[in-house]
Amino acid sequence: MHIVTANEMYEMDRVAMEKGGIDGRILMENAGRSITESMIPLLAKNSRILILVGAGNNGGDGFVIGRTLCNQRFHVTVLQLVPDEKIRGDAAYHKQLYINFGGKVHVDDQGKEIAAFLKEATVVIDAIFGIGIKGKLRPPFHQIIEAVNQSNTVKLSVDIPSGIPADEGVSFDTGVWADYTFVIEAPKMSAFLQHTAKYYGKWEVVKIGLPLASFDQVTARKVWTEEQVHFTLPKRDDYSHKGTHGKGLIVGGSREMPGSIAMTALSSLRSGAGLVSVGTVNEVIPSIVSHCAEATFIPLDSEKGVITGSQCLDYSVYNAIAIGMGMGRSEDTAELTRQLIKEANCPVIVDADGLYHISDDLELLKQREFPSILTPHPGEMSRLTGIPVKEIISKPFRIAEEFSKTYQVHLILKGPFTIVTDPKGKQWVNTSGNAGLAKGGSGDVLSGILLSMVMQPQLLVEALANGCYIHGKAADNLIVNKHSKQDLLATDVIQGLASVFRTFS
Numbered sequence: 126m127h128i129v130t131a132n133e134m135y136e137m138d139r140v141a142m143e144k145g146g147i148d149g150r151i152l153m154e155n156a157g158r159s160i161t162e163s164m165i166p167l168l169a170k171n172s173r174i175l176i177l178v179g180a181g182n183n184g185g186d187g188f189v190i191g192r193t194l195c196n197q198r199f200h201v202t203v204l205q206l207v208p209d210e211k212i213r214g215d216a217a218y219h220k221q222l223y224i225n226f227g228g229k230v231h232v233d234d235q236g237k238e239i240a241a242f243l244k245e246a247t248v249v250i251d252a253i254f255g256i257g258i259k260g261k262l263r264p265p266f267h268q269i270i271e272a273v274n275q276s277n278t279v280k281l282s283v284d285i286p287s288g289i290p291a292d293e294g295v296s297f298d299t300g301v302w303a304d305y306t307f308v309i310e311a312p313k314m315s316a317f318l319q320h321t322a323k324y325y326g327k328w329e330v331v332k333i334g335l336p337l338a339s340f341d342q343v344t345a346r347k348v349w350t351e352e353q354v355h356f357t358l359p360k361r362d363d364y365s366h367k368g369t370h371g372k373g374l375i376v377g378g379s380r381e382m383p384g385s386i387a388m389t390a391l392s393s394l395r396s397g398a399g400l401v402s403v404g405t406v407n408e409v410i411p412s413i414v415s416h417c418a419e420a421t422f423i424p425l426d427s428e429k430g431v432i433t434g435s436q437c438l439d440y441s442v443y444n445a446i447a448i449g450m451g452m453g454r455s456e457d458t459a460e461l462t463r464q465l466i467k468e469a470n471c472p473v474i475v476d477a478d479g480l481y482h483i484s485d486d487l488e489l490l491k492q493r494e495f496p497s498i499l500t501p502h503p504g505e506m507s508r509l510t511g512i513p514v515k516e517i518i519s520k521p522f523r524i525a526e527e528f529s530k531t532y533q534v535h536l537i538l539k540g541p542f543t544i545v546t547d548p549k550g551k552q553w554v555n556t557s558g559n560a561g562l563a564k565g566g567s568g569d570v571l572s573g574i575l576l577s578m579v580m581q582p583q584l585l586v587e588a589l590a591n592g593c594y595i596h597g598k599a600a601d602n603l604i605v606n607k608h609s610k611q612d613l614l615a616t617d618v619i620q621g622l623a624s625v626f627r628t629f630s
């Protein structure tokens with residue numbers, strides 16, 4: 126499933142019309158029809174349906190929905206929120222069809238009657254604005270949207286909740302808090318931004334007949350779906366031995382944070398790694414062993430409970446390395462981190478304090494011949510880039526793309542919608558996971574899963590996207606069966622991995 130900006134959607138529209146020869150009025154008909162079909166299970170025969178239409182093609186979709194519902198004897202009222210002369214082109218054509226079929230249009234371009242109409246309605250179909258919204262809402266739309274939000278109705282949005290921009294990095298006034306959104310052809314970026322996603326409610330994609338193959342030329346952004354996990358996650362070979370599944374090294378830990386690296390080691394083993402070695406300070410080894418007896422250990426030089434200096438480690442025997450979890454921020458530790466990144470001839474995952482240590486020396490990533498995988502949350506991404514957290518959250522796709530291309534890394538920008546970006550800028554968004562993961566330790570578990578995944582026979586981006594999916598899905602299963610978002614702990618997520626791997630084996 127592709128993810129689009131407004132311009133990419135308009136480009137798809139252009140391709141369909143100019144190259145595919147399909148008429149815009151047919152696309153609008155298809156949109157309205159498909160949306161109606163998807164909406165009907167949410168409607169009752171006695172629902173009092175109010176369709177709010179604006180000036181653009183989103184409003185045009187509203188007229189098609191109105192005609193289709195009227196034709197099926199639903200009780201429909203269309204309230205047009207702009208003067209007649211504003212309804213043009215394909216929307217005007219479909220308005221006329223709606224009228225020809227016996228539909229009535231009430232015009233209220235001042236927002237004076239909205240309250241009365243809302244009072245009579247049980248369902249609102251929001252076809253006020255689609256992806257064409259620009260700038261601040263002009264009066265009376267702010268007041269109209271607020272009235273819709275305060276009404277005691279079920280709110281069904283067409284394509285996008287009105288008022289919400291399609292793209293990242295765009296400020297907005299207010300938007301319809303939809304219960305459901307019927308997204309045309311491809312979800313827009315704002316469905317994956319934490320400040321706008323909540324306006325969508327539940328959403329689903331409806332197809333209107335755009336040429337599917339053209340999406341790949343128009344956008345390099347996709348959702349990583351369960352179907353893709355089924356398709357790409359390697360099955361364990363019945364005749365394999367431990368070497369087949371990779372030997373991973375985990376470097377990190379300190380006296381103050383022995384738990385993180387224990388979780389990384391255990392989650393890596395629970396995700397299928399053949400062998401896991403942990404390089405850490407001597408004094409924390411017994412506590413890690415008590416959680417993870419299967420790991421082997423490399424005691425590293427340390428001082429006051431933190432890893433020190435550059436030391437001789439033979440990286441050549443490992444298939445992948447993860448560094449940084451619970452490592453602390455001493456300058457001595459930084460030296461080891463940089464040395465490892467320079468010398469390791471295998472994929473290296475850099476997380477947590479490892480990211481801190483390289484934030485002033487990102488150029489060294491460009492010199493690596495083997496893949497570098499960085500796993501920042503927005504705070505760590507802010508330190509890596511110097512961009513404020515608020516801006517990172519507001520336009521994560523663009524910032525992640527620029528960073529990955531500049532430093533030639535695979536970037537996993539974590540959050541409610543984790544984005545995996547490859548060095549060419551291609552992106553995949555993970556949609557599993559829940560707020561139970563918003564707790565210390567979740568990232569350490571993810572690093573372990575990723576370490577294991579990159580050592581299994583699958584493409585690197587697939588390994589990373591699958592790792593993020595599995596991590597989130599374990600948490601999703603756990604809050605259904607055994608835990609809640611409140612009590613879920615990172616260690617529970619490790620236990621929950623079994624339920625996910627069983628589904629895919």
Ligand SMILES: NC(=O)C1=CN([C@@H]2O[C@H](COP(=O)(O)OP(=O)(O)OC[C@H]3O[C@@H](n4cnc5c(N)ncnc54)[C@H](OP(=O)(O)O)[C@@H]3O)[C@@H](O)[C@H]2O)[C@@H](O)CC1
Binds near residue numbers: 262283284
């Ligand atoms: N292939 C597809 O994708 C298909 C897409 N389709 C549908 O088309 C939709 C996109 O249509 P669109 O381009 O006409 O934009 P849309 O949002 O309906 O209208 C914009 C209108 O809003 C107004 N306006 C803007 N900003 C404003 C503000 N701040 N405050 C107040 N008013 C403001 C602006 O008015 P103006 O500034 O021009 O006076 C303009 O008239 C898309 O989401 C989907 O539903 C389907 O029909 C079929 C195929």
Ligand SMILES: Nc1ncnc2c1ncn2[C@@H]1O[C@H](COP(=O)(O)OP(=O)(O)O)[C@@H](O)[C@H]1O
Binds near residue numbers: 540
């Ligand atoms: N609200 C949420 N919904 C879904 N996933 C979340 C949410 N909050 C956090 N996560 C996930 O949990 C992990 C947290 O990682 P991180 O912030 O590095 O944690 P820590 O450093 O404390 O271990 C990431 O994989 C992130 O995607």
Ligand SMILES: [K+]
Binds near residue numbers: 252285
């Ligand atoms: K809408």
